[in-house]
Amino acid sequence: MNEYIFIDKWKIIENRYRPERTRAGESLFSIGNGVMGGRANFEERFSGDTLQGNYIGGVYYPDKTRVGWWKNGYPESFAKMLNSAFWCGVDVTVAGESIDLAVCRVADYYRELDMRTGTLLRRVSLTTPSGRRVDIEALRFVSMERPELGVLRYTVTLPDRSAEVTLESFIDGDVRNEDANYDEKFWRPVSQSRCGLVMQTLKSGFVVGWAMENRIDGASFIDTGRTECPAETATVTVEAGGSVTLYKFVGICSSLNHESSDIAEAAARVADRAASAGFDVVSEEHKAGWASIWDNADIEIEGDDEAQQGIRYCIFQLLQTYTGRDSRLNVGPKGFTGEKYGGGTYWDTEAYCLPFYMATAGREVARNLLLYRYNQLDAAIENARKLGFDGGAALYPMVTVDGSECHNEWEITFEEIHRNGAVAYAIYNYVRYTGDSDYIAGYGLEVLISIARFWAQRVNFSAPKGKYVMLGVTGPNEYENNVNNNWYTLYIARWCMRYAAESAERVRSERPDDYRRIEEKRGFDYEAETARWREICDNMYFPYDAENDIFLQQDGYMDKKQMLVCDLPASERPINQKWSWDRILRSCFIKQADVLQGLYFFRDDFDVDTIKRNFRFYEPRTVHESSLSPCVHAVLAAAIGDTRKAEEMYLRTSRLDLDDYNNENREGLHITSMAGSWLAVVEGFGGMRVEGDRLVFSPSLPDAWHSMTFKVRFRGKRLTVMATKDGAVVSEEERSTF
């Protein structure tokens, strides 16, 4: 744990420069606007250890797959979010000395991320090797109102001696992904001008343009550009006690939204317009954008400032990552804060993130998350076909950017198929929450049919059991691979087939035109297919342990040596670092909620005693070595009245990144699991659930919390819910601003 972050309700503050935490800090102070974003790299030259990272949503590169041993069906490439040009670079020279925090002595250091305004501020006082004092203040943001705009205000002050200060503002396109499989470069330059750069991604052919407008009062710039790096330099004499301020406006436009041939011009236009409007105007617009977002999404906690900071940080990062303006974008596990996992979309989106965006950003945003999968349906069908499924069966990828599978590890890629269920469940969850049942006829049914087709082929009839079984599966608990009859996967598969059949029936009778369109487009044979699904559903095998009266995670689970997590010495945890994979696999320990994930999704199907029995069996066996696990346990613990356990579970993730529990911030933040923290607060402590057309709340707050006030949108209304020990007060709000 690294308790170096100040507790503040709205700000993330560090006030010491710790070189060994440079990468971690770069992640923690990341900024984004849902369309693009990047790590909090220093603007000026830095020769220390750093992971420079700037990412543009939807711009990816299919990196050739790297494996030890190839298996038929593996994808040829892994589509990765690309590290792209470093747009905010400013190299500073004072009296001939280059400013570099790794070389200068840092006297004072202050960095703050203002979550209320989405602004990153850094103040440094340093002494150069020759003994000259220099102060720097850098403030930057990527605009919430102008999604293609990055803005930097960069001030150099000389407290004690006058000198010539040279500021070279540049856009560096010569970047690489650290996680490139074969150490290859992913970009080629297209064109370059004094202040502009256009690059194209290799293979995928995305074109991205950057253009900058630099302003220093009373100074002029000369062209000092290099290949793949347009640059402009101004030299100013700064008096003792005086300062110089650079305003830098950068337009960043891609072929996702522009004709390739227009991109240089489009980027220049964005930069030019912002520069003309001026820093104050664009800054105020940006703040107003964030104010309106917070007005829909905030959670206020009275009585626990750490928790307050923690949950706001989660909400803030989620909203920096995805704003739902574009159905081609999605939520990567690390957002725009790092390269790990390639920035692709996992089932995290449907299982954890959707409820957050649905409740805070509204129906259109949630709908865009669903449309992302709808638009990738044909790719999911192709993905299933590659594995040997036919008849329009769809298997959504484990990780994807463009709809094709990126993952290559057979026990996950081919077997962790429960993800398909989450995609269907999200449709149900969306309709249940928003009441937008039109979505089924318009889009959802095609997805549901294609997923149901997959499950119907993925099971087989077992003669000895006289039931349909599902062999060779990896459940949510990835510490078991290639098991037979994972209870969760069977349960969600059966649910999918039933929901698909019901939905088909409803659309058929209520929306005959839509039905005929879908029937033809998907070659759907209602009678035969739904009969088959029902036959399977009515004869599905579910593993069960009679002794404990619990749903059994998979066949043979009780053959394992039964131990509890509390029996494990601390020195052996986390087991994913301390144990061999062999030992992990053969142990009874559970990485993340598996049976309990099913009880969470389908809570209405089970009585409280059933949830209790299963919770009390599985919770003590779960090591929660996925950041997505504790939130589910927290919600269930709250549901069965175990507030203490709910709080324990909540604390495991709420400040995961702020306190860097696992010492892995350097790789980027756990964006999707931040949605889990929101779930734990709102669905756990807030006890929020949909019942029919109503939203109900049954709060149970942690001891220290006096009250918790959160905002949700529901069926066109904006609700403020104030939960205390005594219950919840829900009020419907008029639109307001801060």
Added chain:
Amino acid sequence: MNEYIFIDKWKIIENRYRPERTRAGESLFSIGNGVMGGRANFEERFSGDTLQGNYIGGVYYPDKTRVGWWKNGYPESFAKMLNSAFWCGVDVTVAGESIDLAVCRVADYYRELDMRTGTLLRRVSLTTPSGRRVDIEALRFVSMERPELGVLRYTVTLPDRSAEVTLESFIDGDVRNEDANYDEKFWRPVSQSRCGLVMQTLKSGFVVGWAMENRIDGASFIDTGRTECPAETATVTVEAGGSVTLYKFVGICSSLNHESSDIAEAAARVADRAASAGFDVVSEEHKAGWASIWDNADIEIEGDDEAQQGIRYCIFQLLQTYTGRDSRLNVGPKGFTGEKYGGGTYWDTEAYCLPFYMATAGREVARNLLLYRYNQLDAAIENARKLGFDGGAALYPMVTVDGSECHNEWEITFEEIHRNGAVAYAIYNYVRYTGDSDYIAGYGLEVLISIARFWAQRVNFSAPKGKYVMLGVTGPNEYENNVNNNWYTLYIARWCMRYAAESAERVRSERPDDYRRIEEKRGFDYEAETARWREICDNMYFPYDAENDIFLQQDGYMDKKQMLVCDLPASERPINQKWSWDRILRSCFIKQADVLQGLYFFRDDFDVDTIKRNFRFYEPRTVHESSLSPCVHAVLAAAIGDTRKAEEMYLRTSRLDLDDYNNENREGLHITSMAGSWLAVVEGFGGMRVEGDRLVFSPSLPDAWHSMTFKVRFRGKRLTVMATKDGAVVSEEERSTF
């Protein structure tokens, strides 16, 4: 199938030049002497597609592991047999034109591998681009009598016009492995002289020296060497109808057998002595060496020349790969014929190769194969420790060169643990065949104890079953991964523990000094450990299918959709090329003998009816997509009197490489499965078995075979067995020569 090889009892002959088969031919015509060997690359410059390959047994490089997703417990590197300097190079220029088969027009082409003498001969008549006719004859071998010597006789004839002929004889050290994980070079040069080169392997530090002596009657050489490539060139005027012959003698010495500082000199000495003795002498010595080998190992088949050629080719390649002179060497799956599988040792050695070497090359050779594992026992203990086993438990690697694990695919590396059983079984098999029970007290017991310790920890007690179970295993059938209770693995594990306990008891009572040494060295607690093993063995769970009265391959196998191989359309085979891995895993199809492998090893434990029932269940479900599978089925089929099936199985491997069934010769030959062909012939058709101290034979020949005569060594005797339809005649031979 590529029926371009002439049927000849002793020779492999091709008489057409087929450029598209260059790589395949390079494999097929490979030569070796058990210590080193290489592919049949053309000596002269060749600009076509080629895999140049020359390998020295025991000289390896630990190539950094390449994986998609790292798992704890994976080895850091994969030790690979190294492609080393090309020793037999001769670049030929005729009247200024370079001779290159990819450029010249080839009129006549003849290549022959004489298995009787281990000699590779090639004759080519070609026309240069300018229209000049040139004939080449190249004959080369690596000496059986002088294991560090390679010899080449290279003749250029000009049939119609006189010209200047330039021959540049070189040793090219600038080579790479095609299968390098990161495209790195594995060698660095140490020193170079006009005719000598010394190189050192990176990381592993092996030093290897090459030195050549070149002789052309009446010609002198000049130094034309380049970096990492010593070369000497002679220019000779050849008259019309005349020729020039180069004799090249190359010494190849490594730090396995020499002080590093002496290597240049040692190699020069080998070359010099051979040159002084002259081509005819070293050639005759070499032939005599092979004659003596054949005298012990030959199989003669009357009535089927294809089968004759096939089995001789298998024997020949096995003996080129391993001669058993050095316990640091072993039998790689591709021998010296290609890079695939890295040249490491698999369980193939113990399960398939040992019986062949034991019967044909004798006790000392077989003992060296066992000592290889004995010498790697501590590495195997370390290998188990890395996975979480303690108390001196040993897990032999899936693939190894130096004792450490090279493989990195969790379901194999961590789970295909039956290999440990094969190492123990080989000790039993060796003692049973040779009667050398001293080996147990001297070496074997330590290995047996360490392996038994592994099994005792690898099982766990299942409360529901009330038995010891073994979870998370991959059996010999690699088309199932991470299964529970693989019958074969359980069976051999129990056998290992029992055999270890019995052996310990015997050594303890009969060889108390040895026992005390072992007890101390291995920290062995006889009472506690053997009691524990016996407890496990007496309560071991074995999956069984009552309906078919068969041993069940693993838990849940009958839950699979049951199909037979005969139901598979030809277009879907081999499934490992036509199906996704997902589909393969979930099918009931078996890659190679699994339960049947157990029935083969432990045939005495089962009555014929049991073997029949299991054979008739599993054989129709086995796709034999491992070349190691059909031999086991062949032996069992013969044992249950199904000669037709035995013959069918035998035909699947006997000419696998000669006819290039799977179109994969280009990668190298299936050396270890050639031992399977020998097993099918000798143990299958010959019906050879050990009963107590006797060798018994119960032949059942294929219809076409009039008779089969094979040689075996047994308990100090050399036997000739002539099998006919009427039975077997066994005669004890005096040592004889051809």
